[in-house]
Amino acid sequence: MSFSSLSDYQTRRQDLILADRALRADHKTGQLSELEAQADKVIRDLRAAEAESIWSREYEGIPHPFPGMEFLTGKRSIIVQTKLFEILGKMPKGGLLHAHVDATVNVAHLLNLATKYPAIHVRASTALNATNIGSVLPELRPLPEDLRSSAGLIALTDSNYVPDTWVQFNKAKESFSPQLGGPEGFDRWLTAAMTINPTEAYVTHNTVTKIWQKFQSTFLVAAPLVRYRPIHKEYCREFILSSIADGISYVEPRINFLKDIVRPFISADARSHVPHREILQDFDEVLNEVKADLKAQGKGDHFIGARIIYTTIRFITPEELEWYLQECIDLKKEFPHLIAGFDLVGDENVLKPLIYYIEPLLKFRKMQEDAGVEIPFIFHGGETLGDGTEADMNLYDAILLGTKRIGHGFSLVKHPKLIEICKERDIAIEVCPISNEILRLTSSMHMHPLPILLNQGVPVALCSDDPSVFGNMGLTFDYFQVLAASEITGLIQLGEMAKDSIKYSTLEQADKEQALSAWQKRWEEFLKYVVTEGPRYL
Amino acid sequence: MSFSSLSDYQTRRQDLILADRALRADHKTGQLSELEAQADKVIRDLRAAEAESIWSREYEGIPHPFPGMEFLTGKRSIIVQTKLFEILGKMPKGGLLHAHVDATVNVAHLLNLATKYPAIHVRASTALNATNIGSVLPELRPLPEDLRSSAGLIALTDSNYVPDTWVQFNKAKESFSPQLGGPEGFDRWLTAAMTINPTEAYVTHNTVTKIWQKFQSTFLVAAPLVRYRPIHKEYCREFILSSIADGISYVEPRINFLKDIVRPFISADARSHVPHREILQDFDEVLNEVKADLKAQGKGDHFIGARIIYTTIRFITPEELEWYLQECIDLKKEFPHLIAGFDLVGDENVLKPLIYYIEPLLKFRKMQEDAGVEIPFIFHGGETLGDGTEADMNLYDAILLGTKRIGHGFSLVKHPKLIEICKERDIAIEVCPISNEILRLTSSMHMHPLPILLNQGVPVALCSDDPSVFGNMGLTFDYFQVLAASEITGLIQLGEMAKDSIKYSTLEQADKEQALSAWQKRWEEFLKYVVTEGPRYL
Known part of the structure; x- marks a missing residue:
């Protein structure tokens, strides 16, 4: 290539830059x-x-x-x-398309909710002291009334505490030793077990494998609280309200449905497991209450609604998966406005790949036809650093199975044909920048593949994933990190991603248009x- | 998409995987x-x-x-x-297309060379002790004979050592305090200053900016040794011999030419700066000796030769650059077989971008035509985590200016149009996996963008960059890291990269064909x- 002059060079340089960025939103x-x-x-x-x-x-x-x-x-x-x-806190964010309900409300709020229910008890495997408090995990559980009488009255921090004795939550909090910080120290102990701190993420657990161990542990600790039915309902309310406060006008969270023993939903009297349909009823009630409240305040257009992606964990057998697929269909029939899609969750690097479940997953379409419903797959895929590992290969299966969007798709940038297909079939990627960084897929935002997706013109919605664990409540933090780490991405690109988060939601066409037009109005104000x-x- | 059967699914899955990998070598x-x-x-x-x-x-x-x-x-x-x-140690690697000569020989060998020249002296800014030895840097210098008499006889580790007094290298080594490890402690002190250790890379200097500071310091410490003419000649010999021992059959290293005061080449008597043509003469002599030796051993086809990429540092003015461009042309006329190309080096994130030099760089073609020579640009570009920063933008200029290859191109994967151009114009990327990791562009091989380049079909040659600083002597380590971090890349891909390292060299066509055919023979044996x-x- 030769240039007739310096200005000729400058012109062709500018043309090249524009051509390179031509696919960006x-x-x-x-x-x-x-x-x-x-x-x-x-x-x-x-x-x-x-x-x-x-x-x-x-x-x-x-x-x-x-x-x-x-x-x-x-x-x-x-x-x-x-x-x-x-400033970004005031930006209208559109929809939140990737968040796991269990991990959406800040821990301080959850611990406050816990104080309101006498059923909530806590225990430890040994009496807590300054030496072991950093490693002994709290175990929480709602107990039925008849079992509460046997619950201990001794502080968890008393050297006479009998290991594994249940203590009522508020009593445990009040009696927590002043040497360990008293009631605040109690909250710190619980908070540390339900969140990831900088030392864990960046020093002691600084690999994907190790940080996932801590990550999963936060869910196990919090689940008995979060999944206690009265708390769960308030938790969902707070999730929705805090999302609205952050400028989010629609949420499409994933709820984990697990039958029987593994992290069940527990009834108010703590005596039984809650049928999943009742969890959806609760969610629906909360939703209607929130919407009515907003309408009464003249802010009806600030929130278009919520739909749930039914998920279960990828450690089950293919036979068990069939049960969940059927339950998902049954719930869709009863709550057609609430069920948005189906997904499998859990560490892709360790648990079962999609191909392991291929038989039931292929059957699902026929099952839907028979039931007269439509439930898109909205699969996690490629949340991995692997190159050709099962987690990376999940992307092929997600796409072949017709996934509507891809959760994470971190390794998608390695796959030219799959990128092409995502663009052709309009498959959006739910990109979770802060989650990916804390879970050590990327060391900082500068190593994140998001700019590759944007420059290739793949539709992207920014998401928070598990904000209660990561501390990235709402979407402002994720938008901030993306904006801060680039010289190319600016406000217009953030707006385009916000719009895409509505466009690629599972909302019905009319609702989508209404949401987009409400968003546009707020965007102009912003x-x-x-x-x-x-x-x-x- | 619907599937008639499980085997239909499996077939189409395999087709999709193959289509996705169709561009791979x-x-x-x-x-x-x-x-x-x-x-x-x-x-x-x-x-x-x-x-x-x-x-x-x-x-x-x-x-x-x-x-x-x-x-x-x-x-x-x-x-x-x-x-x-x-096993990979025995693999024929093809050419080494990206290495800075100053940093190609292991430090132990360099320190051994230093013992052979009485001119070499060392000093420190204070007497060394157990407390300060980790932070006080050695300063090395060849002294002319008349200045040596004033050189101190006191050990650097003696509390009476007068700061900044020159001590002859061997004397300094022999007299190094046993408390600090004696002669071995002396070597450790120098080695630490000329290499990057794990704590620096992964803890104390764990950002691109900070590790570059240490990286540059290693060059400043080593330069007076490496660029002392008698040592430089032996250093180049060892670089070539150790490359051959690692299965490399051609090298195309960069030599930094800097006029006058900044890191000059010093004459044997340590009285003057060495004209750059004499450095090339030395290189040529070494080359011919090595080739003659190999031929005598019946291993003539193990090494096809070497050519030098003339480089200077991107901190000069555009006016100064013209001087270097002219010198490069003059040297090309005198050593047409030795000068392979022209490049600018140094931290792209901090020093001047290519666009700063656009006027002299655009003139270069005319200058070559007038002189009747051809010297391709072989630019560093995109060795950065930046998204739209000057370092990232260097890729546009490198490509517009017709670069034959791109050094690093780490951020190329963000640029769809530039990837397309690299493929159309057959621009190979000199990928330096270990260098990128130690200089904190990527935390481990799993975050490296290499798989994206390979899957997009961009030609790649693996390179070592600065093995004396990083410890990745030869190319076996870089091949190992790439192979270890993938489930897709295997031996065939490594072979293709080895072949590309010959194909995208600046060798004349006949030499290239000879080199490829010799490589193929050794590959079969391997x-x-x-x-x-x-x-x-x-």
Whole structure:
């Protein structure tokens, strides 16, 4: 290639850059409204200003901060202090398409809910002291009334505590030894067991395999609380309300349905397991109450609703899966407006791949036809660093089985043909940036493959995955991390992802249009806010 | 998509996998010779066996090893113990297309060379003791004879040592305090300053910015030794000989030419700077001696030769660059067989981007035409985690300027149009897996974008970059890391990359064909060895 002049070079350089970015959703330079262009510039200027003013300083215990850095380290001392974060908090986010209900409400709220139910008890495998408190896990359980009488009155921190004796939650909290922090120390002990801290993610458990062990442990500890029916209902309410507060107008969470012994839902009297249809009834009630409340406040268009992706865990047998597929169909018939799809969850690197379940999964279409329902697969796939491992190969099966979206799809960028198919068939990727980073698929946002997906024109919705464990409540943190780590992605791209999170939801067409139009209205207001208030921070 | 049967599904699944891998160089199932197929299987079986037998154990100080793990941590206790590593050591590697001569010979050898020249002196900014030895850097310098008389006789570790007094290298070594390890402690002190250790890479300097600081420091410490003309000549010889010993049959290293004060080449009498043409003369002599020796041993086809990529550092002004471009042309005229191309080196994230030099770079073609020579650009580009930063944008300029290959191209995978162009114009990527990992672009081989390039069909040559600093001497380590971290890449793909390293060299067509045919012969021998000896390890 030869160039007639420097300006010829510059022109062709610009053409090449535009051609390279032509598939991006935000590739519409010249087509932006005046307001969009201005707001985009304010955000870019603010990002650049804060890269200097905020990110180039040292912070206690953070020797080398950078935008897009390890979330758990940067969150409190830096990220939440930025104006960029404050502004993004007000952005209308569209839908949240990938979150596991069990892990959506911040732990402080959950522990507060626990204080309200006398059934909730806690025990430990040994008396707690300063030496063992970091390693002994709490066990929680709602006990039926007749068993509560035998529950211990001795503090968990008393050296005379008899290992594995149940203590009522509030009593355990009040009697927690002042040497271990008293009631606050009790909450810290529980919180540590239900969340991942920076040392775990970045030092002691700094591989995918090891951090998954801690990750799974947080679910096992929290499940008896979260899945106690009265708490679960309030938990779902809080999930929805806090999502709305963060600018999310639709949620499509996954709920894990597991029959019998493994993490069942427990009835209010703690005597029995709750049939799954009653969990959906609760969810429906909460939903209707929230919507009625919003309507009464004149904010009806702030929340379009919620639908549930029925999931079970990929450690079951193919025969057991058939039972779940049938239950999912039965629930879809009873709650057609609530069931959005079907998925299998759990560590893809360790548990069963989709191909293991191929027979029941292939049968599912026929089962749906017979029942007169339609339930799309919305599979997790490629949440892995593997190259050709079973977890990576799940992407082939997810796509062949007609998945509507792909959960994570972290390894999708390795697969040119699958990328092509995702674009042809309009399969969106539920990208969970902070989850991927904390679960050590990427060391920081800068190694995340998201820019590859965006530049290839694959539709993407940003998601939070398990915010109660990761601390990325709402979607603002995930949007922030993505924005901070790029010089290309700006406000327009964030808006496009928000729109895609509605477009690729399972909402009916009419609802989708209504949601999109409500989003557009709030987006315009948000842009005005950015243009008006943003420059004050520069 | 619907499937008539399970076997229909399986067939279409296999078709999809093959379509997804159709662009890979190793995508020729069914076209493999019996020998290739057998050898590939042996290596896959051995990899799987060692994943169990070697990688699933714990090692002292390595709580969670995995294939493709951090190189500096896994190298000695694990990688070099594997049979896979032993076998790959015997593989014919083709050409080494990306290595900086200053950093190609192991430090032990360099320190041994230093003992042979009385001119070599060393000093420190303070007397060394157990407390400061980890932070005080050695300064090395060849001194002219008349200055040597003033050189101190006191040990660097003597509390009476006068800061910054030169001590002759051998004397400094012999007199090094036994408390600090004596002569071996002296070598350890120097080695630590010229290499990166696991703690630096993975703890204290665990970001791209910080590790580059240590990385650059290793060059500053070693340069006065490496660039002392008599040592440099022996250093180049050892680089070539050790490459040949590792199965490399051609090298195309970069030599940094810097005029005057910055890291000059120093004459044997240590009185003057060496004109760059004399460095090339030395290189040429070494080359001819090595080739003659090999021929005498009947191993003439083990080494086809070497050519040098002329480089300077991207901190100069555009005006200064013109001087270097002209010198490069002058050297090409005098040593047409030795000058392979032109490049700019140094941290792309911090130093000047290509666009800063666009005027002289655009002039270069005309300058070549006037001089009747042809010197391709072989640019570094995209050695960065940045998304749209200057370092990332270098890829646009490298490609517009007609680069023959791209050094690193780490961020290329983000750029769909540039990938397309690389394939159309047959631009190979010099991928340096271990360098990228130690310089923190990727946390382990599993996050490296190489599989994306391979699956997109972009030609790739694996390279070592700066093996004296990283400890990845030869190419066996880099091939090992790539093989260990994938379930897809096998021996056939490694062979294709070896072939590409010859195909995309700057060798003349006739030499290239000769090199390829010699490689093919050795490859067949290697495959036979794998098939014969490999199964013994299973």
